[in-house]
Amino acid sequence: xxxxxxxxxxxxxxxxxxxxxxxxxxxxxxxxxxxxxxxxxxxxxxxxxxxxxxxxxxxxxxxxxxxxxxxxxxxxxxxxxxxxxxxxxxxxxxxxxxxxxxxxxxxxxxxxxxxxxxxxxxxxxxxxxxxxxxxxxxxxxxxxxxxxxxxxxxxxxxxxxxxxxxxxxxxxxxxxxxxxxxxxxxxxxxxxxxxxxxxxxxxxxxxxxxxxxxxxxxxxxxxxxxxxxxxxxxxxxxxxxxxxxxxxxxxxxxxxxxxxxxxxxxxxxxxxxxxxxxxxxxxxxxxxxxxxxxxxxxxxxxxxxxxxxxxxxxxxxxxxxxxxxxx
Ligand code: TA6
Numbered sequence: 001x002x003x004x005x006x007x008x009x010x011x012x013x014x015x016x017x018x019x020x021x022x023x024x025x026x027x028x029x030x031x032x033x034x035x036x037x038x039x040x041x042x043x044x045x046x047x048x049x050x051x052x053x054x055x056x057x058x059x060x061x062x063x064x065x066x067x068x069x070x071x072x073x074x075x076x077x078x079x080x081x082x083x084x085x086x087x088x089x090x091x092x093x094x095x096x097x098x099x100x101x102x103x104x105x106x107x108x109x110x111x112x113x114x115x116x117x118x119x120x121x122x123x124x125x126x127x128x129x130x131x132x133x134x135x136x137x138x139x140x141x142x143x144x145x146x147x148x149x150x151x152x153x154x155x156x157x158x159x160x161x162x163x164x165x166x167x168x169x170x171x172x173x174x175x176x177x178x179x180x181x182x183x184x185x186x187x188x189x190x191x192x193x194x195x196x197x198x199x200x201x202x203x204x205x206x207x208x209x210x211x212x213x214x215x216x217x218x219x220x221x222x223x224x225x226x227x228x229x230x231x232x233x234x235x236x237x238x239x240x241x242x243x244x245x246x247x248x249x250x251x252x253x254x255x256x257x258x259x260x261x262x263x264x265x266x267x268x269x270x271x272x273x274x275x276x277x278x279x280x281x282x283x284x285x286x287x288x289x290x291x292x293x294x295x296x297x298x299x300x301x302x303x304x305x306x307x308x309x310x311x312x313x314x315x316x317x318x319x320x321x322x323x324x325x326x327x
Pocket of ligand 1: 125
């Protein structure tokens with residue numbers, strides 16, 4: 001039997017994914033139980049639970065054979081991803097707000113349609129991270145990965161622009177921001193998946209994969225510099241926009257003995273940020289000591305790498321997060 005036939009066979013066999021919806025109080029539980037060759041396949045067990053989360057905001061919790069994830073409709077923000085037996089991959093501030101109109105401090109804020117605070121824009125990092133999105137559907141794939149689709153409701157600022165977000169969950173976490181220009185003219189924008197990672201101790205963390213790459217130093221008037229070191233280490237505030245860099249980056253955590261790989265598609269910018277002491281104290285929705293347990297390694301297209309999307313075209317920004325033990 002050829003590979004294609006085998007895959008077809010697996011898909012056919014795994015098509016028998018039973019869906020069962022149960023309501024428990026404010027929770028709506030969609031159980032996806034898959035049968036493989038008529039026997040229950042543990043890897044095909046998943047639950048998608050729509051429930052009320054912090055701040056009484058709607059949230060979707062997804063439990064797969066390998067991991068658990070939480071996604072708030074506010075900003076379609078993935079606030080939690082944890083493989084069984086591992087510390088959480090994403091950092092979420094204990095002081096984060098959970099209210100429509102304010103971004104969540106942690107997880108993966110979706111930055112669009114601009115990055116930072118351009119003079120002609122109101123507000124930092126666009127507006128979609130502070131808006132409620134729609135949860136459209138969740139599906140289980142034959143290999144047990146669960147995908148969830150979110151959609152930004154039509155908004156006056158983006159009349160003919162469709163924005164969707166796909167979250168795929170299994171042993172790894174993959175997120176994809178899809179922007180489609182349904183207007184008759186070019187649409188220019190920046191995008192960024194502003195990921196906050198949990199680390200054991202920032203003093204024992206290094207970020208590799210950016211050697212020789214040019215960056216704009218946001219702490220030095222956006223002056224242009226080149227990364228000379230094999231690894232970025234943290235001994236103070238770091239806020240850098242690496243440009244023209246499509247390659248993956250890796251976080252090496254000497255305290256948790258964990259490597260986190262940040263792979264990306266259709267992204268030429270990587271932003272590295274740690275607020276350190278003073279900036280942490282200045283942020284009301286961030287704990288004074290929390291800078292020691294997080295680092296942002298963000299993937300997008302900003303500044304020199306901003307996107308000009310032609311009519312009818314779509315731009316797909318995709319990031320895959322995986323972790324390995326460094327023990
Ligand atoms: O991505 C790094 C950065 O642009 C920093 O300059 C810092 O401001 C951070 O984002 C957080 O921005 P926020 O608007 O979420 O406070």
